[in-house]
Amino acid sequence: MRSLLMASAVALSALPLADAHAQTALPVQTITGTRLDVVATGEVTRVPDIAQVSTGVITTAPTATAALEQNAAQMRRVRDALRRAGIADRDIQTSAINLYPDYRQDERGGNPQLIGYRAQNEVTVRFRDIANTGKILDALVAEGANQINGPMLSIDKPEAALDEARVKALANARARAELYARAAGKRVGRILSISESGGGIPGPVYGRVANMRAESTKIDPGEQSLSVSLTVSFELE
Template sequence: MRALTLSMAALAAATVAVPAMAQELQRPSMLLQEGTLLEVSAEGRSTRVPDIATIDAGVTTQAATAAEALAQNNAKMTRVIAALKGAGVAERDIQTATISLQPQYRDQTNGQPQQIFAYMASNTVSVRFRDVARSGAILDLLVTQGANTISGPNLGISEPAQALDEARIDAVAKARARAELYAKAAGLRVDRILSISDGVTPTPFPMRADRMSVQSAGLMVSPGEQELSVSVTIRFLLK
């Protein structure tokens, strides 16, 4: 009889607990019923004049032997790097990018195996210019000192943090204005922001020449203007 009484008590406790649990599960949906959820995505932008340029300057040489090709290449690259330093480019802004040595084969004829007739050596350095206005003159100097391949320039902003913050402010303002528009159209008002998420949108600057031979001097580099953008997604509660 005592065991039956305990079971009845446990059953009563479980009966009370079930509605309580159901109320806890229903609480989020009840909160959503207090207003209308609106999710808005917007993109903010800011612009800056690029203040840094990066190029790849290379030297390519060819000789009958690998040792000779490398020796000639090293001599020319030494002159190129010396010219860069002489033009005021800091040593920390000159970095070796690639070094390669490749055999050159004659075309196969009459079923004969290919034969090596020369070796081609190449050495490329990545150079940063912190004075974009001087980059054209330095490129001319590189060509006169023996650099025969140029890739770039890539123009960028050395310290983009402030510009990105401006883009974020612009994005939030645009999202808020759009939310106000939707709320007004629906006969509601914006009550508060529930969440904000953001992301930087890569905005490549379209000034790049893919690895080309440079034949003439008088190069001119125009920095133009670079755009930075940030996208935000904001959830508003409308009432």
């Protein structure tokens, strides 16, 4: 057994040193010119195609039970109006349900008096056809909605726009590198590295709801900017 172990040790020590190094060595990128790091941004604009609105019902009644019952009845009409307008269930989400006492301050400076209860039920609704959002909001008010907040406007599928911004960012980076190269009496060679940072999908922005009364509500979507920032390393030769 001892002779077998010694033979194994001899066999391992006989491995060429170069082979052992070849298993762990990493390729090293070398340059012969000057390294130039450029940060550039590409930006595109799109018209938002999604509007998100919070809408709901606030009811008051002498008792908590009555306030909730009245609220539920009005919210059923509001939800039915949304479905009749073609809003899918996946675009309707409950965001708040609240019940709290309603007090009246005693004019003589005494303790506040409980006069009833206030119930609130709120849903967040996504409208995929902004042109019809105003008409739907008017219909909601007609069916009992007495609380509307928003809209928040966003872009549903920004991937293609972001890819366009990436191409612009890279073109801007190369144009800036060409400028530096000419000033230094060199020329732009290969790209050494590209990293993306910042920019990306913009958060929802508030739009404008004009003339909030029946049969007149209008939403102006405007435009949103999408940007991508790149750090690009060039070799100047």
